[in-house]
Amino acid sequence: MSSNGYTNGHSTRKINFGAGPAQLPVEVLETIQNEFLDFNGSGSNVMELSHRSSAFAKIIQEAERDIREILTIPDSYAVLFLQGGATAQFSAVALNFLNLKPSKTADYLVTGYWSEKAAKEAEKFGKINWVVPKSSKYQGNCIQTKPKYRLINALNEIGVPAEDTWKLSEEPSYFYYCANETIDGVEMENIPTVVPKDVPIVCDMSSNFLTRPFDVTKYAVIFASAQKNFGASGLVLVILRKDLVENNTNKSIPIILDYKVQIANESMYNTPPTFSIYVANKMFAWTKAQGGLKALNQQSASKSSLVYETIDESNGFYVNSVEKNYRSRVNIPLRIVTNGTTNETLEALFLAEVVKSNMFELKGHRAVGGIRISLYNGITVKETEKLVNFMRTFQAKNNSV
Amino acid sequence: MSSNGYTNGHSTRKINFGAGPAQLPVEVLETIQNEFLDFNGSGSNVMELSHRSSAFAKIIQEAERDIREILTIPDSYAVLFLQGGATAQFSAVALNFLNLKPSKTADYLVTGYWSEKAAKEAEKFGKINWVVPKSSKYQGNCIQTKPKYRLINALNEIGVPAEDTWKLSEEPSYFYYCANETIDGVEMENIPTVVPKDVPIVCDMSSNFLTRPFDVTKYAVIFASAQKNFGASGLVLVILRKDLVENNTNKSIPIILDYKVQIANESMYNTPPTFSIYVANKMFAWTKAQGGLKALNQQSASKSSLVYETIDESNGFYVNSVEKNYRSRVNIPLRIVTNGTTNETLEALFLAEVVKSNMFELKGHRAVGGIRISLYNGITVKETEKLVNFMRTFQAKNNSV
Numbered sequence: 182m183s184s185n186g187y188t189n190g191h192s193t194r195k196i197n198f199g200a201g202p203a204q205l206p207v208e209v210l211e212t213i214q215n216e217f218l219d220f221n222g223s224g225s226n227v228m229e230l231s232h233r234s235s236a237f238a239k240i241i242q243e244a245e246r247d248i249r250e251i252l253t254i255p256d257s258y259a260v261l262f263l264q265g266g267a268t269a270q271f272s273a274v275a276l277n278f279l280n281l282k283p284s285k286t287a288d289y290l291v292t293g294y295w296s297e298k299a300a301k302e303a304e305k306f307g308k309i310n311w312v313v314p315k316s317s318k319y320q321g322n323c324i325q326t327k328p329k330y331r332l333i334n335a336l337n338e339i340g341v342p343a344e345d346t347w348k349l350s351e352e353p354s355y356f357y358y359c360a361n362e363t364i365d366g367v368e369m370e371n372i373p374t375v376v377p378k379d380v381p382i383v384c385d386m387s388s389n390f391l392t393r394p395f396d397v398t399k400y401a402v403i404f405a406s407a408q409k410n411f412g413a414s415g416l417v418l419v420i421l422r423k424d425l426v427e428n429n430t431n432k433s434i435p436i437i438l439d440y441k442v443q444i445a446n447e448s449m450y451n452t453p454p455t456f457s458i459y460v461a462n463k464m465f466a467w468t469k470a471q472g473g474l475k476a477l478n479q480q481s482a483s484k485s486s487l488v489y490e491t492i493d494e495s496n497g498f499y500v501n502s503v504e505k506n507y508r509s510r511v512n513i514p515l516r517i518v519t520n521g522t523t524n525e526t527l528e529a530l531f532l533a534e535v536v537k538s539n540m541f542e543l544k545g546h547r548a549v550g551g552i553r554i555s556l557y558n559g560i561t562v563k564e565t566e567k568l569v570n571f572m573r574t575f576q577a578k579n580n581s582v
Numbered sequence: 583m584s585s586n587g588y589t590n591g592h593s594t595r596k597i598n599f600g601a602g603p604a605q606l607p608v609e610v611l612e613t614i615q616n617e618f619l620d621f622n623g624s625g626s627n628v629m630e631l632s633h634r635s636s637a638f639a640k641i642i643q644e645a646e647r648d649i650r651e652i653l654t655i656p657d658s659y660a661v662l663f664l665q666g667g668a669t670a671q672f673s674a675v676a677l678n679f680l681n682l683k684p685s686k687t688a689d690y691l692v693t694g695y696w697s698e699k700a701a702k703e704a705e706k707f708g709k710i711n712w713v714v715p716k717s718s719k720y721q722g723n724c725i726q727t728k729p730k731y732r733l734i735n736a737l738n739e740i741g742v743p744a745e746d747t748w749k750l751s752e753e754p755s756y757f758y759y760c761a762n763e764t765i766d767g768v769e770m771e772n773i774p775t776v777v778p779k780d781v782p783i784v785c786d787m788s789s790n791f792l793t794r795p796f797d798v799t800k801y802a803v804i805f806a807s808a809q810k811n812f813g814a815s816g817l818v819l820v821i822l823r824k825d826l827v828e829n830n831t832n833k834s835i836p837i838i839l840d841y842k843v844q845i846a847n848e849s850m851y852n853t854p855p856t857f858s859i860y861v862a863n864k865m866f867a868w869t870k871a872q873g874g875l876k877a878l879n880q881q882s883a884s885k886s887s888l889v890y891e892t893i894d895e896s897n898g899f900y901v902n903s904v905e906k907n908y909r910s911r912v913n914i915p916l917r918i919v920t921n922g923t924t925n926e927t928l929e930a931l932f933l934a935e936v937v938k939s940n941m942f943e944l945k946g947h948r949a950v951g952g953i954r955i956s957l958y959n960g961i962t963v964k965e966t967e968k969l970v971n972f973m974r975t976f977q978a979k980n981n982s983v
Contacts, residue, residue: 193619193620193623193625194619194620194625194626195624195625195626197625197626197630197631199632199635200632201632201853202629202630202631202632202633202853202856203630204626204630205627205629205630207619210618210619210627211619213618214615214618214619217611217614217615217618218594218595218608218611218612218615219594219595222594223596224594224595224596224598224940224942225595225596225598225605226606226611228603228606228809228813228814228815228861229598229603229604229605229606229960230598230603231600231601231602231603231943232603232815233948234600234943264665264666264667264670264816264855265665265666265670265838266665266838266852266853267852268837268838268851268852269665269666269836269838271837272836272837272838273836276836302836302837305833305834305835305836306834406853408629408853408856412629413629413855413856413857414629414633414853414854414855414856414857415665415816415817415854415855415856415857415858416816432706433706433707434706435670435673435674435677435703435706435836435839436669436672436673436703437666437667437669437670437673438836450669451667451668451669452602452603452667452807452809452815453815453816454665454814454815454816454855454858455603455809455814455815455816456814456815456816456857456858457816457855457857460629539625541625542632542635547634559630
């Protein structure tokens with residue numbers, strides 16, 4: 182076993198800094214590989230086991246027990262293992278909860294690409310109030326704006342408008358936001374304080390879930406897709422206050438999006454994504470073994486500090502345009518700037534060179550271009566050090582170009 | 583490598599006769615296991631690869647190419663790899679197609695548990711005509727009826743009512759049926775002939791997909807969940823006529839259930855279930871290597887004949903109550919009958935003994951009891967022979983009890 186956790190036999194492994202599906206800890210993959218033809222004496226791979234078998238029941242129950250322990254989730258909350266990704270939850274949240282209050286309105290804080298998608302999906306099913314008006318300066322975060330302009334002329338302008346500028350509804354059914362915008366690189370560390378206590382808060386935590394501690398009881402619904410910090414795509418975890426589903430009067434919810442049905446059937450109204458749940462179970466056990474959220478929070482801070490320090494010490498060669506308070510610790514978009522302008526030739530060279538060092542998936546999202554560094558839980562501090570060493574060397578070689 | 587395809591190292595493998603998730607060919611599992619830490623030089627497991635990467639694009643494109651070849655799917659049909667199982671398609675079909683005709687009505691042929699679920703789900707979104715009235719004798723198939731009564735006193739009564747008794751609508755938006763009822767053991771080999779040619783036919787083929795050839799062009803929509811005959815749960819394949827989505831006027835379809843969006847985005851509006859698609863790709867390649875549907879059709883016939891012969895030659899010890907024309911080749915429910923009555927003690931003994939021979943998941947569905955033998959593509963003829971040998975020995979030992 183080498184010091185970075187890779188066994189000698191796996192020297193062909195590469196480091197994946199992509200935004201997801203993300204790299205998993207190699208020791209978790211090795212365990213799954215070892216169990217591949219015979220899981221725990223069952224004589225089968227987990228994907229061959231009936232979802233009603235006692236062997237699989239143990240897997241999903243362990244996964245739920247572990248995530249409840251990791252996040253201190255009270256019994257008044259359900260934990261669901263569902264299909265359709267976070268995108269299915271954009272619809273489910275609206276279908277299940279838009280009519281919680283007579284206003285049949287929900288407040289959406291749109292801070293980037295994904296919360297905008299969620300708001301637009303919800304608009305199919307009811308009245309959505311954009312807390313930060315679409316026309317405001319905030320729009321700078323959104324995908325429509327030309328990223329080049331924004332990144333060079335609007336340095337440090339991307340963030341979240343101050344809470345006192347938000348336009349909240351009188352009596353909304355719920356308040357929605359995204360804790361981390363994967364494409365925009367905007368993360369909200371704290372839960373908004375301006376939302377009245379009796380308004381249920383719904384949060385998409387897909388990309389920063391399990392990277393820092395948070396108080397579950399401050400939320401009504403939390404959801405996170407698995408392929409960033411706890412496994413394989415095809416699975417989304419939903420944590421929600423059970424009492425809320427009692428008040429749902431919508432009789433036209435497609436059954437797989439109906440929270441009441443999913444709670445009553447413990448995520449098994451139909452066959453769940455068993456293999457992805459198995460991987461999640463392994464990842465939750467790994468999370469605990471790492472030292473839980475306290476340790477992963479520390480790792481996340483260390484990794485992102487390494488990258489932001491490299492950016493901030495680059496004298497404007499590497500540029501990230503997010504306000505420091507809202508800099509994401511898991512997704513860091515950046516551009517290479519020379520002579521006051523984005524240098525796409527150098528960015529292309531960067532992407533070509535970094536692959537030669539066995540690091541990949543560093544290309545920025547197709548909608549914004551540039552470079553993006555994602556630092557999910559499967560990335561180690563050592564691997565991040567390797568990347569920042571590359572960044573410094575690359576700058577030294579190319580700064581005068 | 584032993585004669586049944588298991589390598590010596592895998593002697594702990596057991597034979598899974600369950601209704602799904604189902605057993606996979608061990609050679610497919612071995613390939614996936616070998617690629618687990620480094621798929622095709624990518625330095626990653628497939629579940630770690632970006633769904634936008636060229637490595638994954640190759641996987642999903644190969645899977646589509648192979649299934650198009652296996653089934654001779656014309657270009658006028660889309661092939662989609664979606665989430666949510668067949669259950670999500672119960673909703674999607676209704677949401678996308680109920681309004682194809684001014685009647686906003688669809689005809690549902692309910693032949694068992696799953697087509698009934700589909701009809702009830704569709705009733706949330708429009709007017710559903712039960713082609714065979716709910717109150718008819720056919721109800722014998724449905725889960726509500728006491729199976730004991732049905733199986734002992736109504737031998738050979740379960741099937742599909744004759745087409746000339748069906749009550750079709752004037753101008754339905756579509757006609758829906760299930761090709762194989764997993765719980766009831768009822769399979770329709772042929773497409774209904776009484777449905778007018780201009781009525782789009784929608785078919786749930788989840789459990790007998792890839793076990794026999796069929797003419798895709800006779801259908802408007804075909805869907806099948808992966809965990810029976812082509813892999814892991816969390817994936818449903820949808821084959822549908824592209825022109826149909828053009829006429830859809832429903833603006834309130836949850837986005838993951840919107841066929842138009844899924845076609846436009848080639849199943850990647852959001853992150854698809856990448857690992858399950860990878861397994862499907864392997865299974866489609868395996869299907870071709872077996873000799874395609876011609877060979878699998880033959881295997882399915884051989885396996886099911888072995889079991890039905892054993893039942894029919896048992897002098898009423900083993901009883902299957904489905905009309906011979908509608909006997910399923912993939913799911914065979916049966917009871918053990920002695921002295922004219924179901925013998926639950928012997929059934930329990932059967933289930934306890936069969937496990938000792940490394941065969942499992944033979945318990946009947948919790949809703950009907952008894953025994954069920956599922957013979958999906960991952961089960962070999964040799965394995966089926968082992969089971970029928972056990973059945974004959976068991977009968978010889980216990981017939982006089």
